Amino acid sequence: MERVMMKGNEALAEGAIRAGCRFFFGYPITPQNEIPEYMARRMPEVGGVFLQAESEVSAINMVYGAGGAGGRVLTSSSSPGISLKQEGISYLVGAQVPCVIVNVARGGPGLGGLTPSQSDYFQATKGGGHGDYRLLVYAPGNAQEMVDLIGLAFDKAEAYRNPVMILTDAIMGQMMEPVVLPPLREVSPDKPWATTGKKGRSKPNLINSLGIVGEDLERINVELQAKFARMAADEVRYEADGVEDADLVVVAYGTSSRVVRSAISRLRQEKKKVGLLRPVTLWPFPQQILAELAAAGKRFLVVEMSAGQMVEDVILSVNDRAKVTFFGKLNGTVPTVKEVYDRIMSLLPEGGEE
């Protein structure tokens, strides 16, 4: 059968396998457990490795090993577990090891709860670990994008030799939708930089983030920043729906964007001009399009399941050229279609009808 019904978490796992991922290291935590469960069953079928580590810290360092040897490697967790991985993520960036990290976010801070949340945006996009670094961060909007974006994530991780994060949430991970799966790819771990033996070369490959001499460390950081600049220039992805003639542009990603879309389709039936700008990459952030829309006189509403995190990037992007309003639901609840509808209505100019 061409199409199958998959939970978002399963779609991520199978999408990774199809993209050539043959190593998974993780530690259980709700609401991402379907990923390791799926991998435990599936990896042996494709000759891959599934390993449940003794902790998240251990798992992320296993990622370092497999990635350094050129393998396509995945780890997944949920918010508190992702916090534990931060030191390892910083090391992976420093040593330029490609890998993919999935965060199926839940409510925080602390142990929090199992409810969906978008309050890990800062951690994902601004660097939760130490040092000057960036992750390429994808935010899927449906199960099909889970498959497509995790495939892309592996390609980009390798192209830039940098960790890539998929940031999603409990609802996106648990909902079931039809998906079309791409063919299974086999990707060779044989990379010119991988630590797979000298193979006749005079110098061994080295996977390391140490820059003990000041000038060496500066050189490493200059190299990294040049790479992040290339990513910022080339990797921005977003979906713009009806923004051109909109009076108000709503900015939202993931679960929030789904609720916003439902509210907007109701408003359009009432002839209201409302657009949706959905960042698909949270870093690099779609600054350019937001700046252009601001210059064209649009107003903005940002909807998030947080106290307001992505809204800061929207404000930076529009740079005082437009009014930005925020509507957030704190961890534990999801905005309803009616709440978003009402909020948009309150912001539309009088006589906003055609």
Add this chain to the structure above:
Amino acid sequence: MEAERITIFTGPFGSGKTEVAVNYALHLNRQGQRVGLVDLDIVNPYFRSRSLARQLKEEGIDLVSTQPGLEMADLPALSPRIFSFLQSPDRQVVFDVGGDPTGARVLGRFQPYFQATPYRLWLVVNPYRPGYQEPERLVKLAREVETASRLQINGLIDNSNLGQLTDRRVRAEGAELVTAAAERLRVPVVFRTYTDQALLTEPERAGPEPVFPLKLFMRPPWEGE
């Protein structure tokens, strides 16, 4: 569909057994039966019938699941009210049992009741779920569920669907696979579900092939108010 007093719906993870169980409980309720719905899904705290408690109560169905307030605790606990349901001879009891052989194991706890009271154990199947496209896989799963629960499956429920992309062809191709699995297991296909009357085949419309309408309760927030 004459009801035995106990009907157990089980099925692989994500097969739609909770939707089927809830709709079946409502169906019995509309026939004037006293119905108790038991949420025994110990596998997954999302999208399961506990979140429906209030709605079902309004319809007059008693739902038993985890203690109120612990719905999202991810720590299943069985309520003593399940025994009170099983001990009431005038009550229909519908079980929603989680997932897979692991989920079905909990049924062993009620073994003495199932031996004393006629029951039906129906396996809900959606062959569009990954890994279940082959009838052999369904047969294997059925045997595992029987071993774990110490009960016998006596019917398959064909819940072939691709969500909003479900069409006549999707149902027809799914039906072929489910029928093949049912033949291998030597059990009947009890009914085929549908959410839209327009997708029914002629034999289904005319009556010889049993169908069952589903009203979906577990919807994502963007499909709500």
